Amino acid sequence: ILNVEQSPQSLHVQEGDSTNFTCSFPSSNFYALHWYRWETAKSPEALFVMTLNGDEKKKGRISATLNTKEGYSYLYIKGSQPEDSATYLCAPSGGTSYGKLTFGQGTILTVHP
Amino acid sequence: EAQVTQNPRYLITVTGKKLTVTCSQNMNHEYMSWYRQDPGLGLRQIYYSMNVEVTDKGDVPEGYKVSRKEKRNFPLILESPSPNQTSLYFCASSSRRQGWDTGELFFGEGSRLTVL
Numbered sequence A: 001i002l003n004v005e006q007s008p009q010s011l012h013v014q015e016g017d018s019t020n021f022t023c024s025f026p027s028s029n030f031y032a033l034h035w036y037r038w039e040t041a042k043s044p045e046a047l048f049v050m051t052l053n054g055d056e057k058k059k060g061r062i063s064a065t066l067n068t069k070e071g072y073s074y075l076y077i078k079g080s081q082p083e084d085s086a087t088y089l090c091a092p093s094g095g096t097s098y099g100k101l102t103f104g105q106g107t108i109l110t111v112h113p
Numbered sequence B: 001e002a003q004v005t006q007n008p009r010y011l012i013t014v015t016g017k018k019l020t021v022t023c024s025q026n027m028n029h030e031y032m033s034w035y036r037q038d039p040g041l042g043l044r045q046i047y048y049s050m051n052v053e054v055t056d057k058g059d060v061p062e063g064y065k066v067s068r069k070e071k072r073n074f075p076l077i078l079e080s081p082s083p084n085q086t087s088l089y090f091c092a093s094s095s096r097r098q099g100w101d102t103g104e105l106f107f108g109e110g111s112r113l114t115v116l
Helices: none
Strands: A005-007 A010-014 A019-024 A030-038 A045-050 A056-059 A062-067 A072-077 A086-094 A107-112 B004-007 B010-013 B019-025 B031-038 B042-051 B054-057 B076-078 B087-094 B111-115
Touching: A005 A086, A010 A019, A019 A086, A019 A107, A030 A072, A045 A056, A045 A062, A072 A086, B004 B087, B010 B019, B019 B031, B019 B087, B019 B111
Parallel strands: A010 A107, B010 B111
Antiparallel strands: A005 A019, A019 A072, A030 A045, A030 A086, A056 A062, A062 A072, A086 A107, B004 B019, B019 B076, B031 B042, B031 B087, B042 B054, B087 B111
């Protein structure tokens, strides 16, 4: 089983704050790193799929960076809004079994108005 | 509309009574996968399929079977359900394939299963 660690486990911020989370994963046999947002009572939805070392992706106020050599990715949210409250999951693909996609336990973000 | 459809969405059953959770996607994706979500344990992969007639175990395959006879369908079979299989199940599909992984996962709405 791929060892995927996300930190922090949970985070409470005020509306307007900027925040960031970390996803750590084994750097060997890396294919791609997925980020998903999972709102309560809904299904996870993809934010980014990143493949190249140094990759940076942006969607609105959310951006992500990738370091495949050291095995980590950062997700940033600028000017958090209450609607950003969700669990943010990362999932690296790689290792000896290409089809496996192992999710981290997620970072639970709560944005207070 | 592109979607992944799971049925049933909710089910209460009893120990030992075989059940099947269906999953169908209309995006012509080759890759499909099943996950279960349990409090404190996150999303754990049960089985995945890279293509028709190609299936493989994920991290928690015990007690489950799958089949992939058609590209669009990937049913999850619980031959003899037990209470420890009470969980929220998600099916997902993707355009990702061997050696090429830029395809995001599209998730179904989830199936909440309770085994008494």
